[in-house]
Amino acid sequence: MTSINTNSSATTALRTLQATSKALETTQGRISTGLKIGEAKDNAAYWSISTTLKSDNKSLATVKDALGLGAATVDTAYQGLNKAKEVLDEIKSKLTAATQDGVDRSKIQTEISELQKQLQSIASSSTFSGENWLSVNSSAAGFTSAKTVVSSFSRDSAGSVAIGTIDVNIGTVKLYDSALGSDGILDGAVQLKATDGTNLTFGGAASVSGSTVPGAITSGGIANGAGVGGNATDAATSAYLPGSPLIFDDIADVLTFTVAVDGASSKTVNIRRGTVQNALSDSSNTIQISSAADLVRVVKQGLSDAGVTGVAVSLDASGFLSYTSTASLSTTAMGTRGVVVAGAAFTNTAGAETTSTVLGTVFDAAGGSTTYASAVAKTGMFTGPMLFTGDAKIEFSINVDGAGAVPVTINKAKIDAALGTTDGKINSVAEMQQVIISAIEVDTALEVGFASGDDLLVGALSDGSITFTSRGTGATSAVAVTATTVTQDTTSPVVVTGTSSIGVSTIDITDATMKARGATTDGLPGSALDGAKVRTAITAYITVVNEAINKVTTAASTLGAIAKRIDLQTTFVDTLMDTIEKGVGNLIDADLSEESTRLQALQTKQQLGVQALSIANQSTQQILRLFQ
Incomplete structure (x- = not known):
């Protein structure tokens, strides 16, 4: 049936064209973004998974940076250990030369001393980003020998995240420890031993x-x-009187007192209006002392203007002014340490201030208190x-x-x-x-x-x-x-009884030290040196250095193994990031070849839809001809 009210053919063609246009819009969006799932409405489940994986990949990128920082720190310590081993080899060589009769051991010790300094320089310089694993102070607040390198980031099925670490115990690699009773490789005490392995009954004790x-x-x-x-403190006998200001309303007004510091001659301090204005400088150009805190500031200014040094002014817990000598124990004789402030008087030209107001600023050494540190x-x-x-x-x-x-x-x-x-x-x-x-x-x-x-x-x-x-x-x-x-x-x-120990950093082969350790004919420090005992001692020192070389080698091996693990973990994290990125791409990336083919098909379909709608609309025009 043909109707002028309803053109079902045109309606069908329009609906088909609209669906085609929408599909074409979706395809064009995928082509332009490269994503088939760009928003949660596209596919909520896949969008959620991909978003979480992207976030985790960013965390893995941070882990990769942390591994790089850790690798640099480990490598710094490793290089320090390698250089330390080279210096230890030199010390060992020098000690071996010192066992020869007739050599000048003092000159050899000069070389050894410089090498010992070089060892300390190597340890203290092996620092990366504030981390030094070779020279430490284990007694410092917050110190820990357990160091960590962030190595992984993971998430379980419940969504809980975990951070993995590579642990390093620097207690086994440190060369120096400045704490009392240090146990670093080079400053830790090592038991001296004879060639047969028994504890050496010489030196140290x-x-x-x-x-x-x-x-x-x-x-x-x-x-x-x-x-x-310690320093004496002399306190004023009265606090500033609240509500009773000192007003310097005339240029001739003056607060006067004398100060004697640590037994020196008294100096006179004159506080005038200019002193008050300098001390309390503000927008109102103050000429009035209105509080105890103001009085402290003005007195400090007055002392400075008068050239009085070596005294600190403050308020005590009761609000009294107190004066403390700042002299150190080593520069001030006993009995003279302290501050004497006396003779306070306020001269007011206008006569506006009362006697009670003046008493509010009296400095009276006689009534003050004197204290000393132990x-x-x-x-x-x-x-x-x-x-x-x-x-x-x-x-x-x-x-x-x-x-x-x-x-x-x-x-x-x-x-x-x-x-x-x-x-x-x-x-x-x-x-x-x-x-x-x-x-x-x-x-x-x-x-x-x-x-x-x-x-x-x-x-x-x-x-x-x-x-x-x-x-x-x-x-x-x-x-x-x-x-x-x-x-x-x-x-x-x-004196050759008891056992003894020594560290690489304290080895000394000079005659004075050998005598002090009993390497003499009768064991007394003032006696002639015994060549056999000297060789025994130096041989024991060589053993100490050799043990240090072994420990440094072991420490370097440990750091080398850790460095290798960090390299492997870095490679793994790189691979893992690539894998996650690929997986996310499989979930949300568009297949551009497929979308290109679909685009051409939809464009053709769109053209056909437009043509069909045009034909459907032409049928109504034919009806009009019937009525002509």
Whole structure:
């Protein structure tokens, strides 16, 4: 049936043309983007998978960068170890030459000393991006010997991610460790051994012997030392009075006082309106002191203008002004340290300020408080081990807070009692500290430890120094260690007993060191050297260097293996990224050959659809002719 109301042929042709145009639009979009799934609406499941995989691939790219950083860090340490081994070979060669009779060992030691410095330079320079695995301080806050290199990124079926690492223990590769009791390859102590492999009974475990001159130290121990109290603080007797400002409303108004610092002559300080304006400089050009904080600032400015140095001004917890000498213990004599501020007066030309206001700024040394820090004496460094035999001893006197010098003696009996041993040997500064504490408490009425009523605190520093700190904090607080003497063993002068150890960094083959270690005809430091003992010692040193070479070689092998693994992992990550990228492409990339063919077909179909719609529309025109 032919109808002028409904042209079903045209409608069908139109719908077909619309579908063709839509398909053509989709195909053109795939061709232009290269993607068959560009948005979630195209295929939600595949779009989600591909998006996650793309994100993971970005993380893998970061892992690849981390592997590159790790590889560079490992390679830096590896190269440092290689160079260190070359230097160790040189030291070994020099020591071998030193075993020959008639050679000048002092000149050889000069070369060895430079090589030892070179080893330290290599270790300290082997740094990449702030990481140094060869020269460390294991006692530093946050230090860990477990280093990691990020090596992988993975996601399980539940969507949980995991980061993989390659672990490196730098405790086995470090050359130097600056912590007390260091155990680096080059600064760690190695047991000296004879050629038959037994522990060498020579060197290192030196007895207390040699000079009896006061203050002398042989093989470590105690040196004379003294310390006095800390800086004095003189506080004002009254705080600034709130609500009672000092107004410099006339050019002649002046706040005057005198200051004497650390026993020096008094200087007069005049604070005028210009001083206030400089100290409180602001947009209102202030001429008024309105608070205690303002007063501190103005006083500091006044002191500076008057050329007064060596004093700090602040507010104490109660709001009082306080004045503190900034002089160090070593530059200021006992009894003169402190600040005296006096003679304060405020002259007001206009007479607007009252007496009570002026009292708010009075500086009165007589009513102030004076405090001192505890006195600390630091003595010589421990360089043992030390072996006490027979009647060998160290003697010194200690004077705490002016109570008078009290003698203290350290000998084998006191060492064994303090350490619970029987060999009379002090191996470290910590043991020396323990022995000194015990000896002081045995020989004197002093109590050590700063518990209730204790007079003295004995400390040990990482550099090997011993410190003595008094409990007193008054003006007479002082500690002095004096009359130090070292007495050799006169009953059994043989010093070749006990075992010993040494590190590569402390090897020394000079005559003085050989004598100090007992390589003499009778074992005493002042005697003639024994060539056989010297060769024995140097041979043992060669063994120490050789062991260090073996450790460095092992460490380098370890880093080499880690470097190889990092290379393999880097290659794997590259391959994995390519694979993931290919997989994502299979999911979402368009097949351009297929889409090109489809495009041509749809374009032809579109042309036919347009032609069909045109023909369908022409049928209505034929009906009009019937009515002509």
